Amino acid sequence: MLSLTTCQYEIVKTSFGAVSILDKNVNEIMHNPVGPWVEANELYINQSQLRDRLLNCASDSYVVFDVGLGAAANSLAVLHAYDGLRKEGRKLPRLKIVSFEQNLELLKFALQNSKEFSHFSGYEIAIEKLISTGKCHTDSLEWILCYGNFLNTIEQASAEADVVYYDPYSPKVNSEMWTVECFEKLKLRMKPNAILYTYSQSTPVRVALILAGYFVGIGTSTGFKLETTQASRTFSVLKSPLGKRWLSRWQNSRSQLPYGWTEDRMADVKAKILNHDQMSGHASHLSQVNCQVKCNDMI
Numbered sequence: 467m468l469s470l471t472t473c474q475y476e477i478v479k480t481s482f483g484a485v486s487i488l489d490k491n492v493n494e495i496m497h498n499p500v501g502p503w504v505e506a507n508e509l510y511i512n513q514s515q516l517r518d519r520l521l522n523c524a525s526d527s528y529v530v531f532d533v534g535l536g537a538a539a540n541s542l543a544v545l546h547a548y549d550g551l552r553k554e555g556r557k558l559p560r561l562k563i564v565s566f567e568q569n570l571e572l573l574k575f576a577l578q579n580s581k582e583f584s585h586f587s588g589y590e591i592a593i594e595k596l597i598s599t600g601k602c603h604t605d606s607l608e609w610i611l612c613y614g615n616f617l618n619t620i621e622q623a624s625a626e627a628d629v630v631y632y633d634p635y636s637p638k639v640n641s642e643m644w645t646v647e648c649f650e651k652l653k654l655r656m657k658p659n660a661i662l663y664t665y666s667q668s669t670p671v672r673v674a675l676i677l678a679g680y681f682v683g684i685g686t687s688t689g690f691k692l693e694t695t696q697a698s699r700t701f702s703v704l705k706s707p708l709g710k711r712w713l714s715r716w717q718n719s720r721s722q723l724p725y726g727w728t729e730d731r732m733a734d735v736k737a738k739i740l741n742h743d744q745m746s747g748h749a750s751h752l753s754q755v756n757c758q759v760k761c762n763d764m765i
């Protein structure tokens with residue numbers, strides 16, 4: 467008998483030969499072209515030096531915000547890193563992963579096809595529990611699902627993030643997740659030194675982050691992207707803050723506004739960007755007084 471329902475997702479191979487998932491509704495292959503596991507580890511775990519942060523954590527708990535749980539590659543990469551250190555007998559803080567998601571179909575699909583993704587091995591029961599009860603915990607860690615639209619659930623988040631892995635779909639198809647308003651809400655739930663990591667390198671996204679009150683820096687490259695983006699409430703924690711080179715590119719760019727903003731706001735945006743502590747050099751000056759900062763394009 468013919469099935470009338472067709473699945474929204476499909477297992478595909480990327481041009482780099484990695485196994486990934488195509489979402490046919492938004493026509494995006496996840497983590498293209500490097501695949502979910504490489505991107506999760508390169509862009510999020512390794513770039514944020516998660517293992518070192520866990521080992522050197524001064525507090526008794528460490529909180530990861532996993533924005534866009536999707537097929538759980540990022541959260542599973544956190545769990546693999548944490549469990550690896552635990553198996554080595556290292557002293558660790560209690561780990562709390564807060565995953566934000568409004569549609570669990572992708573995770574269910576990935577779980578059904580878990581044999582395609584070796585990083586699922588050993589975590590299938592934890593994922594089933596997360597899907598059915600919204601949480602999963604052991605003596606040393608807690609994994610919580612904040613189910614619903616991030617723009618609402620972020621306001622109810624009970625914990626403050628030490629690190630944010632920001633991984634919605636691209637602004638083209640998921641614009642509400644890249645707005646000034648959205649980043650402002652998130653900022654309120656981040657600890658002062660927390661860093662947000664995201665795959666986007668787009669100018670409108672970086673402008674939205676600056677307007678939302680973050681300091682913004684260049685993140686590591688991945689796949690075809692030469693740069694990604696980091697952002698924090700604290701300038702000195704950024705490895706490679708945007709500076710004069712970015713500012714002059716922005717001044718000549720055709721995309722000077724956040725996505726969805728109209729030209730009538732241009733004068734206001736220009737004034738805010740040019741007077742922002744990071745762009746005026748004020749943050750750099752303060753930071754150099756207080757600590758050593760690697761700042762590759764401030765001059």
Ligand SMILES: C[S@@+](CC[C@H](N)C(=O)[O-])C[C@H]1O[C@@H](n2cnc3c(N)ncnc32)[C@H](O)[C@@H]1O
Pocket residue numbers: 496497502506533534535536537538539540541566567568569572614615616617633634635640642643
């Ligand atoms: C690229 S996928 C995430 C991939 C995932 N991080 C992984 O490691 O497999 C983007 C996810 O963001 C979720 N998402 C998009 N907009 C959202 C919103 N407003 N609130 C909550 N989740 C959202 C989508 O449902 C989708 O599952």
